[in-house]
Amino acid sequence: MRLLVVEDEDVLARSLRAGLEKEGFAVDIAGDGTTGLWLARESAYDAIVLDIMLPGVNGYKVCQELRGEGNWTPILMLTAKAGEWDEAEGLDTGADDYLTKPFSFVVLLARLRALLRRGTAERPTTIAASGVELDPAAQAVTQHGEPVDLTAKEFAVLNFLLRRAGDVVSKTEIVENVWDLAFDGDLNIVEVYVRSLRKKLGPSTIETIRGAGYRFRTES
Numbered sequence: 001m002r003l004l005v006v007e008d009e010d011v012l013a014r015s016l017r018a019g020l021e022k023e024g025f026a027v028d029i030a031g032d033g034t035t036g037l038w039l040a041r042e043s044a045y046d047a048i049v050l051d052i053m054l055p056g057v058n059g060y061k062v063c064q065e066l067r068g069e070g071n072w073t074p075i076l077m078l079t080a081k082a083g084e085w086d087e088a089e090g091l092d093t094g095a096d097d098y099l100t101k102p103f104s105f106v107v108l109l110a111r112l113r114a115l116l117r118r119g120t121a122e123r124p125t126t127i128a129a130s131g132v133e134l135d136p137a138a139q140a141v142t143q144h145g146e147p148v149d150l151t152a153k154e155f156a157v158l159n160f161l162l163r164r165a166g167d168v169v170s171k172t173e174i175v176e177n178v179w180d181l182a183f184d185g186d187l188n189i190v191e192v193y194v195r196s197l198r199k200k201l202g203p204s205t206i207e208t209i210r211g212a213g214y215r216f217r218t219e220s
Contacts, residue, residue: 001024001025001026001046001047001116001136001156001159002025002026002027002028002043002044002045002046002177002178002180003020003025003026003027003028003045003046003047003048003049003112004027004028004030004036004039004040004043004045004047004048004049005017005020005027005028005029005030005048005049006029006030006032006033006035006036006048006049006050006051006054006059006062007029007030007031007049007051007078008031008032008051008053008054008055009051010031013029013031014029016049016105016108017029019105019109020109022152023109023139023152024139024151024152024153024155024156025156026156026177026178026179026180027180028043028045028180028182031055032054032055032056032057033054033055033056033057033058033059033061033062034056034057035056036048036050036054036057036062037057037062037065037066040062040066040071040073041066041069041071044177045073046073046074046116046136047073047074047075047076047112047115047116048073048074048075048076049076049078049108049112050062050063050075050076050077050078050095051077051078051079052077052078052079053079053080059077059079060093063075063077063093063094063095064093064094066094067093067094074096074097074115074116074118075094075095075096075097076095076096076097076098076099076108076111076112076115077095077097077098077099078099078101078103078108079098079099079100079101080100080101096115096118097111097114097115099111113139116136117136127159127162127163127165128162129162129165129166129216129217129218129219130165130205130216130217130218130219131143131144131219132148132158132162132201132205134155134158134159134162136159139155141155141158143201143202148200148201149200150197150200151196153178153193154193154196154197154200156178157174157178157190157193157194157197158197158201160173160174160177160178161174161197161206161214161216162216164216165216165217165218166215166216166217166218167215168209168212168213168214168215169213169214169215170212170213171187171188171190171191171213171214172187173213174190174213174214175187175189175190190214194206194208194214204217205217
């Protein structure tokens with residue numbers, strides 16, 4: 001799952017990124033509303049954590065602009081502004097949930113997972129192909145009904161491959177969706193995780209398409 005965190009408090013932004021990445025998310029950070037709005041328009045995110053008091057464009061305006069453009073990515077607003085009128089304004093501009101600072105990371109994570117579980121209108125609750133079923137909200141995978149134990153990054157790679165089951169996806173596409181925009185390592189890191197997934201799910205589940213990438217096999 002790929003998240004965008006729009007937060008101008010650098011310490012908080014870095015703390016959120018570290019915590020969310022430990023939970024298996026790929027996280028991009030924007031330190032102002034203008035950059036956040038641009039990233040939300042240019043990239044596909046599963047959810048956005050959006051502060052209200054931002055330099056450039058405030059969170060209300062960012063949310064309003066995205067909703068006006070038909071972007072219904074789930075948005076969790078973070079703010080130091082407590083009060084029912086502020087909460088109402090955030091929800092009225094199109095936010096899906098609202099959390100007041102200071103907050104518990106455990107609560108933020110639970111609310112994010114709830115948003116991801118609801119998702120956008122067309123997103124299924126679980127993703128399944130060839131006997132493998134993945135529940136994004138519960139962070140759980142089963143194969144023919146039996147639980148499969150995956151690391152956070154293995155889960156994220158499998159999540160992307162399952163969403164594109166039957167399609168050939170390149171290493172670059174996988175990195176762009178599972179890691180963050182700042183990733184500048186070796187693309188062959190993808191091979192490491194694909195090899196690990198094959199060991200746990202079976203060697204025939206993920207095909208290598210020479211010169212093109214990988215494909216999660218679907219049963220005929």
